[in-house]
Amino acid sequence: MSITPVPPGWWKMPLHKEEKIWISIALIWCIAITIAMPAWHFVGQQNSSQEYYTISAEDYNTLAEDFMEKYKTGTETAGDWEWDVVTPPPGSDIFLRGMQWKWDPILKLKKGETYRLHLSSIDVLHGLSIHPLNMNFEAVPGWDYVLTITPTQAKEYRIICNEFCGADHHGMIGKIIVE
Amino acid sequence: MDLKPEEHPKGSFVLVMIFFVVFLALYLLNWKFLSEIWIVG
Amino acid sequence: MSDFRTCSITGLKVHLPAEKLIKINAVTAIVFLLVGGILGLLLVLTRWQAVHLLPPEFFYRFLTLHGIAMLVAWIIFWEMAALYLTSAILLNSRLAVPWVGWLQYLLMLVGGGLVAVIILLGGADVMFTSYVPLKADPLYYLGIILFAVGAILGCVVFFATLVVAKTEGTYSGSLPLVTYGAAAAAIIAIITLSHGAIVFIPTLLWSAGLIPPMDAEVYRLIFWGFGHSSQQINVCTMVAVWYMLGTLTVGSTPVNEKVCRTAFVLYILFINIASEHHILVDPGFSAAHKSWNTSYFMHLAVLASMIHAFSVPAALEVALRKKGYTRGTFEWLKKAPWGNPGFSALFLSLVGFGFLGGTTGVIFGTEQLNILSHNNLRIPGHFHATVVAGTTLAFMGATYYVLPLIFQREVAFPWLAKIQPYLFGIPIMVFSTFMMVAGGFGVSRRSADMYGSGGFSVEYSPIVDISLSIMGISGVVACLGGAAFCVIAVATLIIGKKIEAK
Known part of the structure; x- marks a missing residue:
C-alpha cells in the first residue's frame, strides 16, 4: 500500500525483469538525448548563438x-x-x-x-x-x-x-x- | 514484492514501449524540422 | 484525545484541526479553479479565431489572471491540502502548530486575492511572467510575495508534522510512499518559492520607485527558478497522488519501493535546474551552460519521470492481476474499474501527462529544438497537457476521495462524477494537441489577434485554421467537464448525504 508506512527491508527488494529492462532503456535514452545537444553544434547548422x-x-x-x-x-x-x-x-x-x-x-x-x-x-x-x-x-x-x-x-x-x-x-x- | 509468473506487469511494459516509440518519433521529427530552417549560429 | 475522530471508512485517526485546514484549502482551491475556468472559456473563445470573442485589452487582462488563478492559486491551495493530508492524516498524527497552518491560509488568501483584484482593476497587464521592465502595480508583486511566503509556511508545517509523528511514534517503519513523494514536493516547493521571494522583492521595490530596474535577463533567469520549478512541485505532487489513487481505487502496492523512492530523490536533486530551458534562445549564456542545465544534469529528472511512467501502471497492473485478471497482456486493463472517477482520472492523467506533456516538454526543452518552440502555441499546448490533463485531472480524481474521507459526505451526482474525468480529460488532451500543432506552424502564444492589428497582415497554413477550430471546440467541452467537477464538489458540500462518524 502506498498510503501506509512500509516495514523495514524494502531497500533490499530485488528489481523485476521488466523494471530492469525499462530503466536501462530509459537511462540510455536520457544519455543519448543529452549528448545530442553538444553534438548538433558540430554536425548541425541551427544553433542558438553564443x-x-x-x-x-x-x-x-x-x-x-x-x-x-x-x-x-x-x-x-x-x-x-x-x-x-x-x-x-x-x-x-x-x-x-x-x-x-x-x-x-x-x-x-x-x-x-x-x-x-x-x-x-x-x-x-x-x-x-x-x-x-x-x-x-x-x-x-x-x-x-x-x-x-x-x-x-x-x-x-x-x-x-x-x-x-x-x-x-x-x-x-x-x-x-x-x- | 514476490510475483507469480502470471502476475508480472507485462501489459505496462508494452504500454511504456509504445510510449517510448512515440517519444522517439516526435523527437526525431523535430530535429528534421529544425534542419529545414535558415542556418543560424 | 478529543481533537481526533476515527474515520469510519479507513479506520485512520483524523486530527480535527488538520481536517479543518484541509477543508478550507481544498474549498478555496476549487473557488480559484472556477474563476480560472470561466476565464479559460473566454480565452479559448478568443484564440478560436473564428469566434474571436474578447477585445485585446480584456484578453491580456484575463490571460494574466487565468495563469495566476490556475497555475498558482488552484494548484498550490490544493497542494497545501495534500500536504496536511499526507502528513497528519496518513501518519495518524496531530498536525504540528495548526496556527501556522492558518497563517499559511490567510497569507495565501490575502496574497492571491490581492493579485486577482489588482489584475481585474487593470493594474497588472503583465502576464503570469511579469517580465521587467514591463511594470505592474507594486501591490501585485506584494500579493505574490505574500502568497509564496504562505506556501512556504505550509511546507514548514508539513515537515514539523513529520517530526511530531516520528517522535510521538504514531507510525512504525518508513514513511508511506505518498508522504515521501509529498515530502519531495515540499522540498522542491521551498527551493522554488524562495526564488519567487528573491526575484519579486527587488521587483516590488523597483515598481514602487525605490530602486533602479534589474537587468531583464537576470530577472528571467531567477523568475524561472520560481515560474517553472513551481510546476515541478505539481509534477511531484501529482505522481504522489497517482500512487495514492492506485491504492485507493484498486488497492495497489508499489512493485518496488526502492525504485519509486529513488525516482523522487532524482526529482529533488535535478529538476530545479531544468528551469533554464526558458532562456535557451536568449543572450547571456553559453551553449554549454544551456545544454547542461536544461538537460537536467544528463536528463536525470526525465529518467525519474520515465521510471514513474512504468511504476505507476505496473502497480495497478499487478494489483489487478492479483485479483485474477491474468489472461493475456491486457485483461487487467479491460477489467479495470473504469466507472470509478478516481481510477479513470488517474489513468487519463497518466496518459495525458506522459504522451503529450512529458514528451513535448523534453523536446521543446532541447537546446536547439527550442528555436522551433519558444513562445509559440506549442508552449501553452505542452503545459496544458502537463498541468491540466496531468496535475489538475489527478487532483480532481483525488478530490472524489477527499470528499467522503475528509468532508464526510457522499459524492453528489454519482452518474456525473462517473463520466466527469472523461468529459474533462479527453477534450483537454485534444485541446493541447491541436494547440501544439498550431504552434508548430508559427502561431504565437499570448496574442490577442494572430493576424495583427492593421499593419502587415500575416498568412498561415490552412492547417492552422482547422487546428484552432478543433482546439476551440475541445476547449469549450473541457470547460464543461471542469464545470461539472465544480458542480459536483459544491453540491456535495451542500446537499451531499452525510456519512455518519463512529
Whole structure:
C-alpha cells in the first residue's frame, strides 16, 4: 500500500525483469538525448548563438539608427505604420530593433549570404519569430544578441513579436525580404 | 514484492514501449524540422 | 484525545484541526479553479479565431489572471491540502502548530486575492511572467510575495508534522510512499518559492520607485527558478497522488519501493535546474551552460519521470492481476474499474501527462529544438497537457476521495462524477494537441489577434485554421467537464448525504 508506512527491508527488494529492462532503456535514452545537444553544434547548422554583449538601450538605438540611415533604400507603409526599407551588403552587421510596437527596419537580404544580425530591444522584452519559418529568438533590452544567419529560401517573411510587450503586442509585425 | 509468473506487469511494459516509440518519433521529427530552417549560429 | 475522530471508512485517526485546514484549502482551491475556468472559456473563445470573442485589452487582462488563478492559486491551495493530508492524516498524527497552518491560509488568501483584484482593476497587464521592465502595480508583486511566503509556511508545517509523528511514534517503519513523494514536493516547493521571494522583492521595490530596474535577463533567469520549478512541485505532487489513487481505487502496492523512492530523490536533486530551458534562445549564456542545465544534469529528472511512467501502471497492473485478471497482456486493463472517477482520472492523467506533456516538454526543452518552440502555441499546448490533463485531472480524481474521507459526505451526482474525468480529460488532451500543432506552424502564444492589428497582415497554413477550430471546440467541452467537477464538489458540500462518524 502506498498510503501506509512500509516495514523495514524494502531497500533490499530485488528489481523485476521488466523494471530492469525499462530503466536501462530509459537511462540510455536520457544519455543519448543529452549528448545530442553538444553534438548538433558540430554536425548541425541551427544553433542558438553564443555571441552577445551588454549594451545600453541608448547606445544600441544609436547603432541601429546609423545602420538604417547608411543602407536605406526606400520606405514602406501599411495601415498607420511606416518603415525604412534597408538593403545591407552581404556579410555585414545588420540591426533589428524591437520597440513598443514595431520591428525596425524592413530588411532586404540575399539568399545564401551570411549576415550578423544584432537583435535587441530599446524598451521591454520582445520576441523575434520569423514567420512562417517558426524561428524564434528573444530580444532583450540591455543585451545585443548577435545571430549569424544565412537565409536559405527567397521569400517575403513576417516578423511576429511573440513575447508579450503591452497593449498592441499582437500588432507588432515586421517584415524581412529575401531575394 | 514476490510475483507469480502470471502476475508480472507485462501489459505496462508494452504500454511504456509504445510510449517510448512515440517519444522517439516526435523527437526525431523535430530535429528534421529544425534542419529545414535558415542556418543560424 | 478529543481533537481526533476515527474515520469510519479507513479506520485512520483524523486530527480535527488538520481536517479543518484541509477543508478550507481544498474549498478555496476549487473557488480559484472556477474563476480560472470561466476565464479559460473566454480565452479559448478568443484564440478560436473564428469566434474571436474578447477585445485585446480584456484578453491580456484575463490571460494574466487565468495563469495566476490556475497555475498558482488552484494548484498550490490544493497542494497545501495534500500536504496536511499526507502528513497528519496518513501518519495518524496531530498536525504540528495548526496556527501556522492558518497563517499559511490567510497569507495565501490575502496574497492571491490581492493579485486577482489588482489584475481585474487593470493594474497588472503583465502576464503570469511579469517580465521587467514591463511594470505592474507594486501591490501585485506584494500579493505574490505574500502568497509564496504562505506556501512556504505550509511546507514548514508539513515537515514539523513529520517530526511530531516520528517522535510521538504514531507510525512504525518508513514513511508511506505518498508522504515521501509529498515530502519531495515540499522540498522542491521551498527551493522554488524562495526564488519567487528573491526575484519579486527587488521587483516590488523597483515598481514602487525605490530602486533602479534589474537587468531583464537576470530577472528571467531567477523568475524561472520560481515560474517553472513551481510546476515541478505539481509534477511531484501529482505522481504522489497517482500512487495514492492506485491504492485507493484498486488497492495497489508499489512493485518496488526502492525504485519509486529513488525516482523522487532524482526529482529533488535535478529538476530545479531544468528551469533554464526558458532562456535557451536568449543572450547571456553559453551553449554549454544551456545544454547542461536544461538537460537536467544528463536528463536525470526525465529518467525519474520515465521510471514513474512504468511504476505507476505496473502497480495497478499487478494489483489487478492479483485479483485474477491474468489472461493475456491486457485483461487487467479491460477489467479495470473504469466507472470509478478516481481510477479513470488517474489513468487519463497518466496518459495525458506522459504522451503529450512529458514528451513535448523534453523536446521543446532541447537546446536547439527550442528555436522551433519558444513562445509559440506549442508552449501553452505542452503545459496544458502537463498541468491540466496531468496535475489538475489527478487532483480532481483525488478530490472524489477527499470528499467522503475528509468532508464526510457522499459524492453528489454519482452518474456525473462517473463520466466527469472523461468529459474533462479527453477534450483537454485534444485541446493541447491541436494547440501544439498550431504552434508548430508559427502561431504565437499570448496574442490577442494572430493576424495583427492593421499593419502587415500575416498568412498561415490552412492547417492552422482547422487546428484552432478543433482546439476551440475541445476547449469549450473541457470547460464543461471542469464545470461539472465544480458542480459536483459544491453540491456535495451542500446537499451531499452525510456519512455518519463512529
